Amino acid sequence: MTKNLRVKSSEYIDETNRISFKFNGKTYHGFKGDTLASALLANDVHLVGRSFKYHRPRGIMTSGSEEPNAIVQVNPGTNRTEPNVRATEVEIYEGLEASSQNCWPSVEFDIGGINNFLSPFFPAGFYYKTFMWPASFWEKYEFFIRHSAGLGKSPTTTDPDIYDHRNVHCDVLVVGAGISGIMAAKNAAKNNFKTLLVEEKNELGGSTIYENNEFNKIDNKAPSEWLKKEIEELKNIKNLEIKTRTSVAAYHQYNYLLARENLTDHLEAKDKTNKIRQRLLKIRAKKVILAAGALERPLIFNNNDRPGIMLSSAIKKYSEFYGVACGSKNVFFTNNDSAYESAISLYNKGINVEAIIDIREQSESKIVKKVKEAGIKIYWSHSIVDTTGYKRLNSISIMKLSNDGTSVTGSKISISCDCLGVAGGWTPAVHLYTQSGSKLKFDEEKKVFLPNQNTSEQISVGSCGGDFKIDEIIKNLNQKLKDTLNINETDLDSIKVEIDQENSKRNIWLLPSDKPIGKTKPFVDYQNDATAKDIKLALREGFKSIEHVKRYTTTGMGTDQGKLGNMHALGIIADTAGVKMGELGTTTFRPPYTPLTFGTIVGRNVGKFFDIFRRTPMNDWHVENKAKFENVGQWKRAWYYPINGETMHQAVQRESKAARESAGILDASTLGKIDIQGSDASEFLNRVYTNAWSKLAIGKCRYGLMLNEDGMVYDDGVTTRLGENHYIMTTTTGGAANVLGKLEDYLQTEWPELDVYLTSVTDHYATASLCGPNSKKILKKIIPDLDLSDENFPHMSFKESKIGNIQCRIMRISFTGEHSYEINVQASYGKDLWEKCIEAGKEFNITPYGTETMHLLRAEKGFIIVGQDTDGTMTPIDLQMDWIVSKKKYDFIGKRSLYRSDTMREDRKQLVGLLTDDPNIVLEEGAQIVSELNQSPVEMLGHVTSSYFSPNLKKSIALAVVRGGKDMMGKKLFVPMENKNINVTVANPVFYDEKNERLNA
Amino acid sequence: MFLINCPYCGERDQQEFKAGGEAHIERPKQPTELSDDEWAEYLFMRKNIKGVQFERWNHAHGCRKWFNMVRDTSNDEIKAIYKMGEKPPAQ
């Protein structure tokens, strides 16, 4: 029988709505409004996980997103399972299941706990020091680490949920709906600013909504009562949108923020279906008001991590907001007045508070007096030196602190307790502020880093701006709002605040124990098990930069990003190294503030929307005719067309033979097409291509090679002169966009005097490439009126004609070495053109072929493919294409680089043909080429770039780049493979029809 | 994510733009007259400043126009934007 620690009815908990859920396989009950953490605490469950390195039992520590310990796997084993979820943020619903993450085989019996006893062997940098060598052992270590680390399990089945992205624009974004955020949003909206208020919790009001310190009053009301009225009024304000369950994950420059809106995580499974689970809001705000609040700090003392040790503020929230007592024998340990408020909260509900241990010498505030009057024992100038209790705290021992706070004296007092609330002061939540690029400054008096130098239009208000008391908050908020919104009056002008003034503080980053530090475990980072001892060790070993200490000790590197312990780590480093915290600075806070699911990040870009793709106008025909497709850039191109169960090899052999023996047809619509017009178009082409263009006659086509300014081949293609000042350029499929960009760059920035206009027309035309000895007969059938004689329509020329009523442009050009035509029609007629060609070609057994056959046919001819046979390090000379480089032109892009000493070296890698001595062996593309087999290390001369079995030559052929290959014609080389060495001979890269007789066949 | 004020289109999200490296490096008018070292200086040498830097940007997914930007690389503040051919603002 578990204890029921529900102490009073809370207005935020619906006790009529009882909910059952499972934790670690056991069924518990909670109420609507509970988080998993509050419901577990109500059932007296504190032990929820094990620590990362030592596997120490750990309990719920906080009530919010800063939780380091209560990290659970939600709905394990289902397709909605999610690891690394903070129990403090999970709203319970009927049927919820959760399990502890970092433990095996169970949280109660954890085999990794042995590490706790071995801890002297696990100092800072242990993983770095131990697992570095021998290198061959890494696999074993990795297995061990991964198995015992247990950082949750990712789902193994498809996520059933829908995720969404939305762009949001607003005048004012307010982050956080505590008292400051609510008042900021209200006043911004009232002054006609389009305002968005986001809050990570499901309720508005922050901590003030349950603030019942009787000594604090706003307009003579309890702060909680006053704020409820303000929240009620928000409903009637125009221009204001409020989003709860929405946490800002990232704050980038220029007020661009990413927030995750949680829409269904709190619903039962049946209500989640077909709804958007989470939405990523991409927010552009003119002004940002950060009201992110502050996080309470723990205190760093020996064995400060046992289940039952919690933040004092969390105990107060569980009591006031959820109506849950976290323990039946409570003790507080503090350096300021906050713990007294928590103690009074428990006292008022009849929950036993045994004592308050205060490291200060005294405090005279009203709340302290109230605690004294309540008869709660206060130990001034005392510190906790040790705690006991393995799976649950059962006692603490305290001793008197020395005046300088570095040691303890006197006799040890032991106090029995099952819950300890620690209050180490408040750290402003400046994470988002610094993500935006803004800079912090250390405030020596408040011992916190505060916003200092803003880089965008933003303000930090409330406790994240360093104001912790309600009077300060209201006063400074009022002034900041007036300044940033440029308004003269606000609702805050007339507010009267009374507060319990006194709030002295004594700051000691690391509290002493009666034992030497080497024998203690004062945890700084709970999730990563980094102790103060580890930090001191890192400093002793010579680490100085806080970024290095962080990585060496792993402090702040868990999923909680060290939200609780980072300040202590800095304080301990500063104290130990004898420097000021302000000089030390902070480590970098990086997005996301809290973890995001992959679903939220990708949104709707899943499945077929994962990446955009482009299809040609003939695509449906390819699909109907069972083509296999390959991705070329964003294009889906027909790869080959298998029939009767052919393999790819069989299909390609058949297609290649057909194209040379009778007729083939290729969908070439994906080639980039750029329309070039203007009185300087010829001059422009002269400057961007390596060869000469001024004398190209109208109606003629020319192949061009384009270089980068460094002399390396960039793109190639055929350009046709359509008119005096009009050309159409084709580019490679993959290079189209980049070529256009590069040409525009030169036109706009280097040669603005040229009268040239570029337009991408790739999508405007569909292109069918008809090739083979019967291509002429087929074209004749489609366009009977066109004179196709070599005299009227020779190779490398262009005709404008009509197929029926369809206007078409025909280029007689060839990428296969066969007599061919590229027929271009307006894209919407593409499929019609294709089908007409197929129909007309039937009697010639016209064979559609895909990219693989195209590659094979051009390789037989030794034609390069930019990007396959070149890799950005090949000049035209390296490609043995000297013929296309004009000697006469004074300049073109890349020309000067062809005369650099390096590009003129004789021993550069050069394109050659390779023939295998055994004609049946096809080399692997990418295979290395050597001249010596018994050399060590062997000198690698180059690699195979293209390789095929040629059905027309009945032998294997390959193109390769080989160092000094130009002068190696006929030389024997080797291609060493895993199991054999293949003998090859360097050959002319033109394997087929060297005299180009087939072009006019 | 910067908000970039294209001189032709106005303020747009950074994802519409492409950065194009250091600005005000003019292509030599007579490359063949240059020594290997002089050509290499034009071709390869670029500044990488922590602080105020002059850069080329292209509104690639918009008007396709190139323009210049003065940006402080230490905090990504865009200090000025001006068209190609215009004089850089005095520092």
Ligand SMILES: [Zn+2]
């Ligand atoms: Zn633009």
